[in-house]
Amino acid sequence: MRIDIVSAVPKLFNGAFSDSILKRAIENKHVEIHIHNIRDYSTHKQKSIDDYQYGGGAGMVLMVEPLDALIGELKQQRAYDHIIYLTPDAALFNQEKANIYSMKQNIMLLCGHYKGIDQRIRDLHVTDEISIGDYVLSGGELAACVVSDAIIRLIPGVLNDISSALSDSHQDGLLAPPVYTRPSEYKGLKVPEVLLGGNAKEIEKWREEKSLERTKKVRPDLYSDD
Numbered sequence: 001m002r003i004d005i006v007s008a009v010p011k012l013f014n015g016a017f018s019d020s021i022l023k024r025a026i027e028n029k030h031v032e033i034h035i036h037n038i039r040d041y042s043t044h045k046q047k048s049i050d051d052y053q054y055g056g057g058a059g060m061v062l063m064v065e066p067l068d069a070l071i072g073e074l075k076q077q078r079a080y081d082h083i084i085y086l087t088p089d090a091a092l093f094n095q096e097k098a099n100i101y102s103m104k105q106n107i108m109l110l111c112g113h114y115k116g117i118d119q120r121i122r123d124l125h126v127t128d129e130i131s132i133g134d135y136v137l138s139g140g141e142l143a144a145c146v147v148s149d150a151i152i153r154l155i156p157g158v159l160n161d162i163s164s165a166l167s168d169s170h171q172d173g174l175l176a177p178p179v180y181t182r183p184s185e186y187k188g189l190k191v192p193e194v195l196l197g198g199n200a201k202e203i204e205k206w207r208e209e210k211s212l213e214r215t216k217k218v219r220p221d222l223y224s225d226d
C-alpha cells in the first residue's frame with residue numbers, strides 16, 4: 001500500500017511514522033508513506049497558500065491553485081482508490097472504513113488547515129470526506145496520523161498476529177471485553193476464574209457477555225438487541 005499525505009505542515013509527521021508499529025511497517029515495506037508540502041506548489045514569492053474567503057468572515061482558506069497543482073501531479077503518476085479529505089464537517093471515521101481502506105493500493109490523505117480548503121478542490125478531486133470526531137483541530141495532520149495508524153495496522157504482516165486486530169473493539173460492532181495478564185491477583189483484585197480455567201468455550205462465552213455488557217453501558221448508541 002502507498003499513502004500520500006498532502007499537508008501544509010509536513011513536519012508534524014516526523015514523529016508519527018518514526019517509531020513502533022508504523023516504523024516497522026514502513027521498514028518491512030508493507031506500506032509507503034509520502035508527505036507532500038503544499039507550499040512547494042505555491043506560485044507566490046512568499047510561498048503563501050491561503051487567502052481570505054469570499055463573502056467575508058473570520059479565518060483563512062487554503063487556496064485552490066497550489067492544491068490542484070499538487071493533487072493533479074500525483075494523479076498523473078498513479079490511480080488512487082480514494083482521495084480522502086480530513087475535515088470536521090464530514091461523516092465519522094470508523095473501524096468499517098479502516099477495514100475497507102486497508103485493502104486498497106493507493107490512498108491520498110488531504111489535510112485541511114485554517115478554515116478549510118477551497119470547495120472546488122472537494123468538487124474536483126475528493127472522493128471521501130471523513131472526520132475523526134465531533135471537535136475541531138488546528139489542521140488535518142493529526143487526524144491523518146490517526147487514520148493512517150488505523151489502516152496500516154490492519155495490513156497483513158504488520159501485526160505479528162492479525163487475530164489481535166480482528167478482536168479489537170468495533171470489529172464486530174461491539175466494544176472489547178476486559179483483558180488481564182500476570183499476576184493473577186494484585187492489590188486484592190483477582191483475574192476472573194473463568195480465564196484461568198483453560199476452557200476455551202467458557203472463556204469465549206464470558207468474553208461475549210462482557211463485550212455486550214460494556215457496550216450497553218459505555219456506548220449504548222452501538223448496542224442493539226438484534
